[in-house]
Amino acid sequence: MRDSRLPYGLLALGLALLLWGSYWGLFLAPRETYMGDVQRIMYVHVPTAWNAMLALTFAFACALISLFRDDPVWDARLEGALEVGVVLSALLCMQGAIWAKPTWGVWWDWDPRLTTTAVMVFAFGGILALREFVDDPVKRATWSAVAAIIAYVDVPIVYFSVKWWNSLHQTQSSPETVSRAFQWPLRINAFGMLFLMSGLIALRARLAFLRREEEVA
């Protein structure tokens, strides 16, 4: 795995965009008619949700490639994407709970969207735990790739849960249903989170690769 400055550049760009988008969302974007200022949580919650699912989708792709190509680079990428995906998913649940309290009156509800998201955190978190317990790098790569492919079944269920069931959580918004005044900070933060996530996955994957090299040396 090559060492380059690119991940650091991605982290810096992601941080700059997140600061800009968050400032816009907090201080410049108008107040929403019904939710008032509480709606400003959307500018950080929705980008976290998109990127958590994107990181886990990348983990799924890495798991598939890792199974078919006996290449430790893809196993390292799988580990990086899994860890970043779990961190973002756990953060997503916390942000959601904070937004739920003033809007729904409760911190948590066993609603299909929230429940399937919690399952996502524990399923992928469990794979990270599994990796810690397996000493053989080849078995670890195979078992965690298979487990990641099975766990990924939950990700589309998370996405479609609000359409399939009568959920307390609102359905997905689209540019047609979101006022233009809200779109810019949302998009800036979404790209900020995307760059941050990409930089973190790249660095975490390199770390996993270096550790594996040390293990087999």
Place this chain on the structure above:
Amino acid sequence: MPADTGVISGGWEFVWAAYSVSAVILTGYAVSVLARYRAQRRRRGEVKR
């Protein structure tokens, strides 16, 4: 807070809480990844102390 009108007034404390939790977790995790990566490279002798 939810009122009879269905309109929520106030709630900035929740907004700050959500942004603060996000900042702390993302910064903490990024620092942890950078520190672990640097420590691993140091062990291989790629980075000087």
